Amino acid sequence: MPGSVYAIPRHERLSWWERVYLPEILRGLWITSVHLLKNIVRIDRRITIEYPDVQPTFPVGYRAEHRLMWRPDDTPRCTACMLCATACPADCIEIVAEDVGDNRVEKRPRIFTINELRCVFCGLCVEACPCDAIRMDTGKFENSAYTRQEFLYDITKLMHNHPEGASPYSIALY
Ligand code: SF4
Numbered sequence: 001m002p003g004s005v006y007a008i009p010r011h012e013r014l015s016w017w018e019r020v021y022l023p024e025i026l027r028g029l030w031i032t033s034v035h036l037l038k039n040i041v042r043i044d045r046r047i048t049i050e051y052p053d054v055q056p057t058f059p060v061g062y063r064a065e066h067r068l069m070w071r072p073d074d075t076p077r078c079t080a081c082m083l084c085a086t087a088c089p090a091d092c093i094e095i096v097a098e099d100v101g102d103n104r105v106e107k108r109p110r111i112f113t114i115n116e117l118r119c120v121f122c123g124l125c126v127e128a129c130p131c132d133a134i135r136m137d138t139g140k141f142e143n144s145a146y147t148r149q150e151f152l153y154d155i156t157k158l159m160h161n162h163p164e165g166a167s168p169y170s171i172a173l174y
Pocket residue numbers: 084087088089090091092093114118119120121122123124125126
């Protein structure tokens with residue numbers, strides 16, 4: 001209806017050629033076929049990968065599952081200072097400290113649990129840590145499980161969550 005608010009603007013109306021449909025369908029098939037052939041011939045230009053047969057390459061600094069670093073005597077590098085738990089915006093780090101009986105260290109975590117389901121992988125805990133005790137460089141991202149409980153990573157799990165071939169020892173001095 002002329003003048004109606006529902007009228008289609010002139011520049012959006014279909015031409016006679018487009019209203020026939022068949023030429024446009026053939027044009028769409030032609031464009032799809034060209035892209036298909038290009039991807040078959042130039043396989044190196046594909047932007048998708050055949051995951052999980054092909055594993056993705058992570059950029060430097062990719063934040064994956066956490067791990068806790070070790071001292072030279074295989075104890076946790078963590079001093080239970082609570083800075084990471086304080087910085088965590090998701091409130092998903094639980095730490096209970098205990099006395100070590102060593103004046104150089106004073107404290108260590110008796111309980112250190114991260115709820116990986118609540119974690120938003122922001123990396124603030126790693127940034128906050130003053131002694132390289134926690135890292136997110138494991139490259140592990142395929143965390144699936146049958147129960148929610150399995151996503152509560154305790155200190156034992158975190159102390160042994162190192163990526164294959166990586167040293168568990170912190171580079172920080174004692
Ligand atoms: S990555 Fe962020 S959300 Fe996850 S534990 Fe660390 S500070 Fe909390």
